[in-house]
Amino acid sequence: MNVCFIMYPWDEMDPENDSTLALIQELAKRGHGLAITTPANLTIRDSVAYAFSRCLRRADKVSSNLKSFHSKAEFYDEMLPLAGFDAIVLRSNPPLDMIMLNFLDSVKDDVFIMNDLDGIRRANNKLYTAVFEDENNEIIPRTHVTKNKEYLKNIIKEGPEKMILKPLNGFGGSGVILIEKRAMKSINSLLDFYITNKDGTSNYVILQDYIEGAEMGDVRILLLNGQPIGAMRRVPGEEDHRSNVTAGGRVEKHSLTKVEKELCRRIGPKLVKDGLYFVGIDVINGKLVEVNVMSPGGITYINKVYKSRVQEKIIDFVEDKVEERVAAFERRQKLRKHVSDA
Template sequence: MSLRVAVQMDPLETVKIGGDSSFALMLSAQARGHTLFHYDVRTLAYDASHGAAGRLTCWGAPVTVQKVEGAHFTRGEYRLIDLGEDIDVVLMRQDPPFDLGYITATHLLERLAGRTLVVNDPAAVRNAPEKVFVLDYARFMPPTFIARRIEDVKAFNQRNPGDLVIKPLHGNGGKAVFRVPADGSNLGALIEMFENAWVEPFMVQPFLPDVSEGDKRIVLVDGVFAGAINRKPGEGEFRSNLAVGGSAEASQLTSAEEEICAALGPELKARGLVFVGIDVIGGKWLTEINVTSPTGIVAIDRFNGTDTGAMIWDAIEVRHAAM
């Protein structure tokens, strides 16, 4: 069955097709005969005068995609699209920040329930921010502290002596992740910066030396393990995110990582979180559960000879058929 798929994402002109997971999902959908549309989340509009469910529209255009650098898409005429009537599946794939704009979009998309399938489920995405949802699985995490006061952070450091890592609670792609030496020489300046830049508290964890051996991205599809890559930091860098210069290598799961996946899988499936990427350091330390716009499937498929995009679309088609 051909589906009409609207992809809510950043401009197609900016896509780096060699490693972009959203683009890979679009290629996979198109190969199955699904029709693609692209729209910017900022064009969402909701009209409450159209009955109890209202009418949610966007300003979008039909697109076709191809894996040709510099000519990777063609776009038709923009038009008003009724996401409840004209579309079968919405892929919510715009990059964070996970701010009030992002949260508001999930509230609007949630109103499509029962008519149009939204992946990942918008209510679940809203209620499972990467560095907060993971706290439900603290037994797999390194010591973790969320706060704003420097006195609290210093007390945490006394209980967990050594270098620290400080990162924004709703950041992404390794941005604004800082290492604090054991003497705390830059702690005050960093906390001052965080207080001025973000209204929410920040996350603090001990620096894990194992990160030099990599930070594993593990992808689960509808709660089932699909594949993994190990991301290693670049020269002079402790962050392993590919977006900040990390490199990827093939990887298998450790027994501890298998235990983590088994613990998370049923809950992810129950919440409608179809495409999820979790991050694990040292083969055992769970640090994030990425649900907003997970990445990594292109590298995973390249190393493992798998087709994660097809697995994701299999899951989407099953969910859509059950609506």
């Protein structure tokens, strides 16, 4: 099996904790062919989609240590047709590169792509939680998305004492702040900062009810094909309300509660229907806060606290999907030959 990762640059990885690196290492251990590229390195040659790729040299022995694997990896450069791969794994960070998806549209019928392109188009931002029916806010906190400052100020005045404000296109906890009604005098300048750009354009922001217990952190749950395969609790650091590890939070073991299992059961079928096979969801006190579909992380942290290897399940899934496509193709070829020979 030959797999292409469309991702962020290799040198920008955290060699001890990067989830993408864990997936690549697992594929290398199994002897699969691997190439990595970035969205900026996609190209068209003679009307065929290609990628300027860095191909991982195969090794007789692959280091089991992630940091060592990263430092010892050897690559050679090749310009390769995307349709020649068995699978393409998208692991680029937000914001979504729409041109990248346009390149991949031309090969989506030839290659298994994780996650599905149309699914990513629908779910790449924080608006996706709105597709899950929840009239009574049982699984999703009351949420507002707008550029209208006056509307937001009214919501804050009429709402609970504490709310969460964050940019629509942020990731990794960037830009997430806690606001309190008692600080209304600062709200106007804060909204100006988040919404208005220097060039006169504006940004959407999300205003969400603060969920009780959020100060204790959140739960990251990884779902594969609609089913939870790992979870961890992320606890905020002493100087930051955010629980993201990149913002100074720490990781603890977590067993899914009955409410969290029900949440996964309710949203899993929709994720699979949209081709969102590998997803990370953030949950606070049983409520869905975010759905991460572009480059969900947490694999290495879950592995460390549980002594597990989550990446094995994910690569098993990719192998199965590729085998299904190959078997279907061979069956069609056999049937077509039968018709041609008749």
